[in-house]
Amino acid sequence: MGRVAPPERSAARVVVIVAFDQVQLLDVSGPLEVFTTANRFGARYEVRVVSPTGLDALTSCGLRIGANAPVEQLPRRIDTLLVPGRRDWRNATADDALVSLVDGLAVRARRVTSVCAGAFLLARTGVLDGRRATTHWELAPQLAAAYPEVHVEPDPVFVRDGHVVTSAGVTAGIDLALALAEEDYGADVAREVARQLVVFMARPGGQSQFSIRMTPQPPQHPLVRRAMDEITTDPALPHGVDALATDLGVSSRHLARLFRQETGMTLGQYADAVRVEAAQVLLSSGTASVEEVSREAGFGSSETMRRVFQQTFGVSPTVYRARFRTTSALAAAPTALPLPSPC
Numbered sequence: 001m002g003r004v005a006p007p008e009r010s011a012a013r014v015v016v017i018v019a020f021d022q023v024q025l026l027d028v029s030g031p032l033e034v035f036t037t038a039n040r041f042g043a044r045y046e047v048r049v050v051s052p053t054g055l056d057a058l059t060s061c062g063l064r065i066g067a068n069a070p071v072e073q074l075p076r077r078i079d080t081l082l083v084p085g086r087r088d089w090r091n092a093t094a095d096d097a098l099v100s101l102v103d104g105l106a107v108r109a110r111r112v113t114s115v116c117a118g119a120f121l122l123a124r125t126g127v128l129d130g131r132r133a134t135t136h137w138e139l140a141p142q143l144a145a146a147y148p149e150v151h152v153e154p155d156p157v158f159v160r161d162g163h164v165v166t167s168a169g170v171t172a173g174i175d176l177a178l179a180l181a182e183e184d185y186g187a188d189v190a191r192e193v194a195r196q197l198v199v200f201m202a203r204p205g206g207q208s209q210f211s212i213r214m215t216p217q218p219p220q221h222p223l224v225r226r227a228m229d230e231i232t233t234d235p236a237l238p239h240g241v242d243a244l245a246t247d248l249g250v251s252s253r254h255l256a257r258l259f260r261q262e263t264g265m266t267l268g269q270y271a272d273a274v275r276v277e278a279a280q281v282l283l284s285s286g287t288a289s290v291e292e293v294s295r296e297a298g299f300g301s302s303e304t305m306r307r308v309f310q311q312t313f314g315v316s317p318t319v320y321r322a323r324f325r326t327t328s329a330l331a332a333a334p335t336a337l338p339l340p341s342p343c
Helices: 025-041 089-093 098-104 118-124 140-146 174-186 187-197 222-233 241-248 251-262 267-285 289-296 302-313 317-324 327-332
Strands: 013-018 046-048 078-081 109-115 158-161 164-168
Touching: 013 025, 013 098, 025 046, 025 098, 025 109, 025 174, 025 187, 078 098, 078 118, 078 164, 078 174, 078 267, 098 118, 098 187, 109 118, 109 251, 118 140, 118 164, 140 289, 164 174, 164 251, 174 187, 222 241, 222 267, 241 251, 241 267, 251 267, 267 302, 267 317, 289 302, 289 317
Parallel strands: 013 046, 013 078, 078 109, 109 164
Antiparallel strands: 158 164
């Protein structure tokens, strides 16, 4: 594989990654692999791993990460700070030594970034106050509740606001690092790294492709529960408010008002969500054609389902099936990028 000619530059870019006990290993190793691989294609990154104690950090999977640079030996100004996370973010934000380290490095960095729950540490230092940010989709509501000054966006894979860039869960750190490499050294370098690591140059869709987009509040009223049961029993049936109201023996207006009051969404929105979820299951676990899935899930046509999937997940039903089936199915699917040449 040919090397990409490096752009003009005066010095290496120092990237500092903070490691600490119970950090998620891939939050650290994913971006680290991107930066070091980029060096093979003309980039000049010097990656330093630091810890609050200066000692090794025990990751959440039990593997130790060595700190390869004392904080005292870092340059006064660093190019990029990368803060990974740990699932029990409350313990991380309660660690005064860790918070102090992140805070001190953030003011020295040209660019401040985080992976997954690392956003909580940035929020704890005040770096995210008044800024847009993201984190793992499952933790997004907790970030918004714990730090109301932060404008949390749960769907993007990563969010840039000024010199601060936050990214979603674990593997999104790779997406983030690729974007940074492209910003620093151009698209050719980032593309070579993506090819070498066999990952997407830009991941299609957002985090909603990994989570249920609309989760209704648990209903208390028996009429609402019956309406929800009718929809979920057979999403292919016509579930307009008039038909359901007739079946339940109430007025359409009363049912519509009650349903929104109890669930926070309209009957139509709930029916669409059920159909999407049914289609997800059928696509990922069955062998029916896309046209058959669209009818069974209640969309009526494959074109209607394609539009809904594109709006909801950012990918078509065919692409969704290729990505979210078993590994044996994925093995037969087209590769995201050309395979790299042998190392």
